[in-house]
Amino acid sequence: xxxxxxxxxVIAFIIGVVxxxxxxxxxxxxxxKSQLTTLLEENESLxxxxxxxxxxxxxxxxxxxxxxxxxxxxxxDSSNKVEEIKKKFEALLNEANxxxxxxxxxxxxxxxxxxxxxxxxxxAEVDKLKKTIKNLEDDLEExxxxxxxxxxKLKSKDADIADLQDNYAKEQKKSSELNSELSTVKANLKxxxxxxNLKMESLNFVQEILSAPEVNRNDVKxxxxxxxxxxxxxxxxxxxxxxTLKDRFISFNDGRFDEYKKYWELRFKEWASVTRKSWINGxxxxxxxxxxxxxxxxxxxxxxxxxxxxAPQLPVSxxxxxxxxxYIAGGPIESYQFVTPDDKLKSISQKTFTDKVxxxxxDQVKGVSSLIKYFVMTYKNPNLNGLSVLDTPGFNSNxxxxxIRTMEVINECDAxxxxxxxxxxxxxxxxIKIIKENLNKPLYIIINKVDTKADSDVQNVENxxxxxxxDEGLKVERYIRFSTKAPxxxxxxxxxxxxxxxxxxxxxxxxxxxxxxxxxVLNQQVKDADNEYRQAEDNGQRIDEKFIxxxxxxxxxxxxxxxxxxxxxxxFKKDNYEMSQGEYGYLCDVLNExxxxxxxxxxxxxxxxxSAFAVQKAWTKVCEFKAAWQRVDEIKTQFEKIRKxx
Numbered sequence: 001x002x003x004x005x006x007x008x009x010v011i012a013f014i015i016g017v018v019x020x021x022x023x024x025x026x027x028x029x030x031x032x033k034s035q036l037t038t039l040l041e042e043n044e045s046l047x048x049x050x051x052x053x054x055x056x057x058x059x060x061x062x063x064x065x066x067x068x069x070x071x072x073x074x075x076x077d078s079s080n081k082v083e084e085i086k087k088k089f090e091a092l093l094n095e096a097n098x099x100x101x102x103x104x105x106x107x108x109x110x111x112x113x114x115x116x117x118x119x120x121x122x123x124a125e126v127d128k129l130k131k132t133i134k135n136l137e138d139d140l141e142e143x144x145x146x147x148x149x150x151x152x153k154l155k156s157k158d159a160d161i162a163d164l165q166d167n168y169a170k171e172q173k174k175s176s177e178l179n180s181e182l183s184t185v186k187a188n189l190k191x192x193x194x195x196x197n198l199k200m201e202s203l204n205f206v207q208e209i210l211s212a213p214e215v216n217r218n219d220v221k222x223x224x225x226x227x228x229x230x231x232x233x234x235x236x237x238x239x240x241x242x243x244t245l246k247d248r249f250i251s252f253n254d255g256r257f258d259e260y261k262k263y264w265e266l267r268f269k270e271w272a273s274v275t276r277k278s279w280i281n282g283x284x285x286x287x288x289x290x291x292x293x294x295x296x297x298x299x300x301x302x303x304x305x306x307x308x309x310x311a312p313q314l315p316v317s318x319x320x321x322x323x324x325x326x327y328i329a330g331g332p333i334e335s336y337q338f339v340t341p342d343d344k345l346k347s348i349s350q351k352t353f354t355d356k357v358x359x360x361x362x363d364q365v366k367g368v369s370s371l372i373k374y375f376v377m378t379y380k381n382p383n384l385n386g387l388s389v390l391d392t393p394g395f396n397s398n399x400x401x402x403x404i405r406t407m408e409v410i411n412e413c414d415a416x417x418x419x420x421x422x423x424x425x426x427x428x429x430x431x432i433k434i435i436k437e438n439l440n441k442p443l444y445i446i447i448n449k450v451d452t453k454a455d456s457d458v459q460n461v462e463n464x465x466x467x468x469x470x471d472e473g474l475k476v477e478r479y480i481r482f483s484t485k486a487p488x489x490x491x492x493x494x495x496x497x498x499x500x501x502x503x504x505x506x507x508x509x510x511x512x513x514x515x516x517x518x519x520x521v522l523n524q525q526v527k528d529a530d531n532e533y534r535q536a537e538d539n540g541q542r543i544d545e546k547f548i549x550x551x552x553x554x555x556x557x558x559x560x561x562x563x564x565x566x567x568x569x570x571x572f573k574k575d576n577y578e579m580s581q582g583e584y585g586y587l588c589d590v591l592n593e594x595x596x597x598x599x600x601x602x603x604x605x606x607x608x609x610x611s612a613f614a615v616q617k618a619w620t621k622v623c624e625f626k627a628a629w630q631r632v633d634e635i636k637t638q639f640e641k642i643r644k645x646x
Contacts, residue, residue: 205356209371212346215337220276220345226645227272233642234268234511241635242518245628264511271507273412275646276343279329279376280388280412284500287390287410290419291428295448299419300391302488303495304328306383324357324372325409329388331378339373353377374409387495407438415442415477415498417491422449425461427468435474441501442477444494445469451483508643515636522629529625533618540611547604554597561590 239261274281290296336353339345390413392406410416450458462479469476478494564587565577
């Protein structure tokens with residue numbers, strides 16, 4: 001087998017091994033740098049082999065050219081030799097003809113009897129000529145044989161050249177296929193290298209996030225401790241206290257205590273979140289959301305810079321997009337931080353934030369929401385005085401928790417600005433669903449890049465968006481048309497009109513007012529219970545007096561009845577008590593009245609028993625309300641003590 005073919009087979013085998021190796025590598029989740037280096041070395045080896053193959057191909061071309069030249073030279077030499085022999089043969093033939101003419105003349109002379117020594121010499125020359133002719137014929141025959149051999153060799157060489165050309169064509173085809181395969185391998189290798197670079201970037205990013213130092217600020221720690229104490233109080237002791245008072249002493253929204261409890265738990269959660277976030281606490285906060293390439297970040301940059309090119313701005317590129325919700329706020333220094341799901345504030349470098357916080361890198365990190373809740377970027381910018389901006393990724397994530405978490409931070413803002421690219425002109429249905437179910441803040445619509453469309457086309461897009469949102473029942477405060485050429489005031493005027501919702505910041509004062517109101521209600525209930533107790537006592541006193549009066553009346557009737565029979569002494573019969581018929585009738589009347597007195601006393605006694613029970617019940621109620629009031633008063637004292645820490 002030809003060495004070149006063996007070489008091609010070896011190269012093809014190597015390429016097959018490399019391709020198999022590359023595709024198998026794709027099935028792995030991570031590749032280290034040493035493996036990448038091996039791939040690069042094998043790529044260089046393939047390049048070298050391809051170069052060698054090209055050199056061998058050029059060598060084959062040169063050999064073929066030389067062979068063709070040699071064969072042509074051989075053919076030319078053979079033809080020249082034949083021509084030379086032919087010329088010699090023709091010259092000898094002419095000489096032989098000449099000698100033959102001389103012989104004919106001499107033969108005639110001989111027949112005529114004219115014979116001399118010249119004939120003998122002529123015969124000798126004829127013999128010599130015959131020998132020469134014989135040698136020449138032998139040379140000619142030999143030359144013809146040589147020419148035949150040369151022609152055979154030429155035919156053989158022609159066949160070899162045809163085979164060589166056929167092999168060359170085949171090798172050219174193989175070389176072309178090899179180049180194509182090598183190009184594919186190189187493209188796959190390049191793609192793999194890019195993928196590996198992204199994976200390496202994402203791994204480095206995760207390492208930096210996991211090892212990021214927690215912000216060591218005493219004020220942050222103190223706020224966390226104070227919030228934890230307030231949480232223990234508001235969601236623990238206070239709720240437990242109200243749970244025991246909800247049925248008898250305090251009415252919570254017509255007895256719906258569970259709803260009341262959830263309401264105040266939500267209020268605490270919102271307040272705690274805002275209190276921890278110094279970058280939004282007390283500031284008007286606006287959130288931006290939009291699909292990829294809608295121009296959302298460019299709008300945010302114009303708001304931050306106020307069209308001053310020297311002002312710090314967010315990075316914008318053709319491929320980057322906000323991958324995690326990011327707060328941008330003013331601060332004394334430039335800082336890049338993030339908040340973990342357990343609400344810890346950690347710091348990262350500016351390079352990490354600008355180079356690695358992008359969609360391409362974070363897409364490699366599955367479950368990034370388990371590491372980062374949102375980013376916080378602060379820097380000196382007078383345009384951010386009293387304003388905080390939230391740049392969000394939208395609702396395109398496959399993870400439902402990411403969308404809900406984005407919606408939570410949006411609801412901490414005072415208004416939402418939803419950015420649409422006029423060139424897209426459609427509304428994402430999943431985004432509508434999430435906003436419709438979760439948004440409880442004013443909604444503004446920005447139709448961006450309107451300078452790229454005719455006014456009629458822009459109007460058609462706006463009409464479509466209006467109809468879609470109206471059909472879904474979404475209320476929109478205002479539709480804003482915007483572009484890079486539009487005046488910034490078209491957005492800034494709307495931002496200035498956004499009302500800062502201080503409800504979350506008023507949680508403590510609202511809770512204090514509720515406690516005060518509950519104390520007032522309980523105090524009134526104590527007074528009402530005390531009045532009820534006093535009325536019960538007064539009623540009991542009246543019943544006692546009535547009972548005593550009835551006893552006196554009975555006593556009087558008894559004395560009267562006892563005085564009616566009078567003692568009489570007799571001479572002929574025994575002395576005894578006697579009465580007249582009239583006195584008897586009077587006695588019966590008095591005794592009947594006494595029976596009525598006894599019945600009345602029974603009724604009065606029952607009233608007195610009921611009165612005593614009512615007095616006891618009223619007194620118990622007074623004690624219970626006083627205890628409830630005292631407990632709430634203690635809650636108030638404890639609340640005021642914790643509240644002073646804020």
